[in-house]
Amino acid sequence: MKHEADPEDALPPSSPQAVGGEAVFRGKATINDVARLAKVSKKTVSRVINESPFVKQKTRDAIKAVIAELGFTPDPQARALARRKSFLIGLVFDNPSPQYVVSIQRGILDALEGTDFQLVLHPCDRAKPDHVARIQSFIQQHKPFGLILPPSVSEDEPLALALNEADVDYVRIASVELDTPSRMIRTLDGDGGAAAGRHLAELGHRHIAHIHGPLSFRSTHERRGGFERALAEASLVLLPEMAVEGGYTFDGGVVAAEQLLAQPAPPKAIFAGNDEMATGAYVAVRRAGFRIPEDISIVGFDDTPIAGRLWPALTTVRLPIREMGSAAATLLLQTAEGMTAKKFITFSPEIVVRGSTAAPSAN
Amino acid sequence: MKHEADPEDALPPSSPQAVGGEAVFRGKATINDVARLAKVSKKTVSRVINESPFVKQKTRDAIKAVIAELGFTPDPQARALARRKSFLIGLVFDNPSPQYVVSIQRGILDALEGTDFQLVLHPCDRAKPDHVARIQSFIQQHKPFGLILPPSVSEDEPLALALNEADVDYVRIASVELDTPSRMIRTLDGDGGAAAGRHLAELGHRHIAHIHGPLSFRSTHERRGGFERALAEASLVLLPEMAVEGGYTFDGGVVAAEQLLAQPAPPKAIFAGNDEMATGAYVAVRRAGFRIPEDISIVGFDDTPIAGRLWPALTTVRLPIREMGSAAATLLLQTAEGMTAKKFITFSPEIVVRGSTAAPSAN
DNA sequence: TTCGAAAATGTCACCGGTGTCAATCCTTAT
DNA sequence: ATAAGGATTGACACCGGTGACATTTTCGAA
Numbered sequence: 001m002k003h004e005a006d007p008e009d010a011l012p013p014s015s016p017q018a019v020g021g022e023a024v025f026r027g028k029a030t031i032n033d034v035a036r037l038a039k040v041s042k043k044t045v046s047r048v049i050n051e052s053p054f055v056k057q058k059t060r061d062a063i064k065a066v067i068a069e070l071g072f073t074p075d076p077q078a079r080a081l082a083r084r085k086s087f088l089i090g091l092v093f094d095n096p097s098p099q100y101v102v103s104i105q106r107g108i109l110d111a112l113e114g115t116d117f118q119l120v121l122h123p124c125d126r127a128k129p130d131h132v133a134r135i136q137s138f139i140q141q142h143k144p145f146g147l148i149l150p151p152s153v154s155e156d157e158p159l160a161l162a163l164n165e166a167d168v169d170y171v172r173i174a175s176v177e178l179d180t181p182s183r184m185i186r187t188l189d190g191d192g193g194a195a196a197g198r199h200l201a202e203l204g205h206r207h208i209a210h211i212h213g214p215l216s217f218r219s220t221h222e223r224r225g226g227f228e229r230a231l232a233e234a235s236l237v238l239l240p241e242m243a244v245e246g247g248y249t250f251d252g253g254v255v256a257a258e259q260l261l262a263q264p265a266p267p268k269a270i271f272a273g274n275d276e277m278a279t280g281a282y283v284a285v286r287r288a289g290f291r292i293p294e295d296i297s298i299v300g301f302d303d304t305p306i307a308g309r310l311w312p313a314l315t316t317v318r319l320p321i322r323e324m325g326s327a328a329a330t331l332l333l334q335t336a337e338g339m340t341a342k343k344f345i346t347f348s349p350e351i352v353v354r355g356s357t358a359a360p361s362a363n
Numbered sequence: 364m365k366h367e368a369d370p371e372d373a374l375p376p377s378s379p380q381a382v383g384g385e386a387v388f389r390g391k392a393t394i395n396d397v398a399r400l401a402k403v404s405k406k407t408v409s410r411v412i413n414e415s416p417f418v419k420q421k422t423r424d425a426i427k428a429v430i431a432e433l434g435f436t437p438d439p440q441a442r443a444l445a446r447r448k449s450f451l452i453g454l455v456f457d458n459p460s461p462q463y464v465v466s467i468q469r470g471i472l473d474a475l476e477g478t479d480f481q482l483v484l485h486p487c488d489r490a491k492p493d494h495v496a497r498i499q500s501f502i503q504q505h506k507p508f509g510l511i512l513p514p515s516v517s518e519d520e521p522l523a524l525a526l527n528e529a530d531v532d533y534v535r536i537a538s539v540e541l542d543t544p545s546r547m548i549r550t551l552d553g554d555g556g557a558a559a560g561r562h563l564a565e566l567g568h569r570h571i572a573h574i575h576g577p578l579s580f581r582s583t584h585e586r587r588g589g590f591e592r593a594l595a596e597a598s599l600v601l602l603p604e605m606a607v608e609g610g611y612t613f614d615g616g617v618v619a620a621e622q623l624l625a626q627p628a629p630p631k632a633i634f635a636g637n638d639e640m641a642t643g644a645y646v647a648v649r650r651a652g653f654r655i656p657e658d659i660s661i662v663g664f665d666d667t668p669i670a671g672r673l674w675p676a677l678t679t680v681r682l683p684i685r686e687m688g689s690a691a692a693t694l695l696l697q698t699a700e701g702m703t704a705k706k707f708i709t710f711s712p713e714i715v716v717r718g719s720t721a722a723p724s725a726n
Numbered sequence: 727t728t729c730g731a732a733a734a735t736g737t738c739a740c741c742g743g744t745g746t747c748a749a750t751c752c753t754t755a756t
Numbered sequence: 757a758t759a760a761g762g763a764t765t766g767a768c769a770c771c772g773g774t775g776a777c778a779t780t781t782t783c784g785a786a
Binding site for chain 4: 393412438440441443444445
Binding site: 031032043046050074077078079081082083 | 741
């Protein structure tokens with residue numbers, strides 16, 4: 001209480017429902033109420049809300065006191081209208097793995113907690129010819145503060161181009177440097193692939209196969225590239241017939257593994273480009289009557305929760321997906337805080353050795 | 364083109380950037396532009412936008428033509444400010460299963476597609492004492508059009524009570540009739556549990572166990588209740604020591620199953636209250652050296668994608684989660700369209716028989 | 727033809743903030 | 757003490773709609 005009540009001036013928030021004193025839920029206070037009580041103009045209150053440096057410390061303190069007293073919170077809709085910018089962060093995604101999606105979401109939500117920003121979901125079907133237009137119209141209408149694009153949406157250059165035209169900030173999560181410049185979360189998938197290759201080579205494997213993702217995904221090439229590099233360092237090569245596409249899906253993994261096992265000299269170890277396909281490989285390998293890891297070792301990628309739920313648990317390359325989501329959101333918000341935003345944040349994958357890999361059987 | 368251009372009146376949208384004719388991205392048209400071109404007041408345009416029945420057909424057509432010509436879309440923020448109601452649908456969730464969460468999200472997004480509504484995520488930790496307050500403050504600030512509460516948030520009566528006080532619509536997804544009246548998506552978990560019990564009984568099982576969810580979840584009781592009912596119909600009983608809690612989590616499932624297998628007379632069949640715990644049971648069962656389904660049959664609940672990815676694939680009780688999410692959103696939006704909203708929509712689970720169940724071994 | 731009620735449309739303030747620019751208040755250098 | 761110039765603060769229109777209520781049409785009944 002820094003000021004004496006002034007009967008004419010210091011009325012409680014506009015609503016006349018002056019319940020007995022300290023009611024907590026009196027119809028939300030507005031910036032006008034704060035201004036009146038603090039005896040300043042609403043513009044100055046606005047400045048305080050927005051951390052403007054041009055407010056005298058004393059004034060600022062007084063206003064903050066009133067804000068606290070009233071439990072005032074600025075109205076996001078009104079602010080959005082006036083600024084032509086909402087408090088929404090859009091997650092534009094098309095990733096087929098639920099585990100991945102949920103982890104990213106959690107990460108973003110972690111970072112958004114305590115801020116005024118909200119996470120809105122915006123699925124994107126890159127197969128549809130109008131997918132870019134849809135996102136543009138979403139932006140035009142809802143004026144999101146920013147967007148977060150995980151793979152594979154992040155690799156969509158036409159989209160990135162359109163985004164640069166449009167009036168939005170965005171952060172991409174991807175495994176490669178992308179043509180269009182923008183802030184991004186970068187993962188070193190090549191290193192991850194290399195770790196997988198090194199692990200298998202060190203176990204003594206020589207008959208090694210790879211199930212990779214769609215060729216249209218940049219990560220497919222990164223992971224495979226690193227993998228082959230590591231094999232080369234161990235004087236091994238990935239034979240052409242030992243590399244099959246599995247589309248990053250469970251079913252694709254099953255089919256791809258079956259194809260590998262049907263060959264005259266089936267592999268003793270398989271590196272799958274993601275956990276989903278590795279899980280499919282489990283099924284195919286067992287259907288064919290082989291044991292894991294005694295007969296065949298399997299390595300995945302991503303370390304989604306399913307990896308730990310398989311039996312035996314899947315050796316895989318871990319990507320800190322949740323942290324990446326969090327970092328992406330933080331990067332996006334930094335602009336808001338006027339800080340000089342770092343352009344890149346890099347995450348390195350690391351191999352998690354569990355039960356699905358072992359030295360090849362004597363045979 | 365229903366009107367002749369009037370040099371003074373019919374200027375293109377406020378922005379002076381009159382590019383060569385049919386530019387698509389001319390700074391978004393506003394309701395004022397439409398009103399001017401259609402030679403009516405903005406209020407009448409507003410009426411058309413909002414499907415008010417009090418507009419003459421001819422006027423309506425003319426305005427709609429202008430709207431189409433201009434590519435006008437009303438500004439959600441401005442509308443929200445004026446109506447004190449945003450176009451956000453909040454998903455308040457705490458469900459630990461990513462599969463479940465993603466499915467619900469997809470369902471909601473299916474229903475929201477093409478509307479002006481956006482889905483915002485609002486995780487809720489029921490363990491925190493202020494979880495209700497947080498949601499209240501979210502509502503006060505963002506004025507969501509409505510909320511969707513899947514289990515277990517849906518079973519939180521204090522929250523429902525608070526929501527009734529607050530100015531929000533909401534739809535709950537739950538397995539039981541809840542105390543607080545509200546619109547809801549109802550699932551007949553009891554029938555699902557019964558289907559699981561019947562299936563195992565028909566296979567000839569007699570030594571049957573159950574891993575259930577937390578006692579604080581209503582679905583736990585529903586599923587178990589139906590299960591026991593079916594067993595009773597086959598003159599079987601669920602022994603007290605054959606019912607263990609698994610917390611609806613993978614780890615809980617592992618521990619619970621281990622406990623069951625450690626007993627002097629271990630079960631030949633296990634019904635887990637959800638797929639997550641069933642997956643845990645797989646691990647424990649195999650660690651103990653048993654085969655599925657030859658030695659032990661396992662049944663899950665939910666039919667999340669993981670069910671089909673296990674080996675052997677999990678026999679489970681399917682709940683059409685995505686459709687439920689969609690139905691929940693539709694129910695919420697019906698108010699918007701002024702239709703008489705149905706209070707309840709019921710979904711029946713059905714058993715999906717896959718590879719994890721078989722007749723008990725002779726033994 | 728005339729009148730009145732219902733139908734259609736318009737007026738105008740206001741939702742709760744922010745941007746622009748002018749006005750006022752302090753300091754510090756003469 | 758005094759003017760210059762930056763630091764603070766305020767005035768006011770405006771963002772793009774909607775609500776409440778007034779006004780004007782329209783049309784069948786008298």
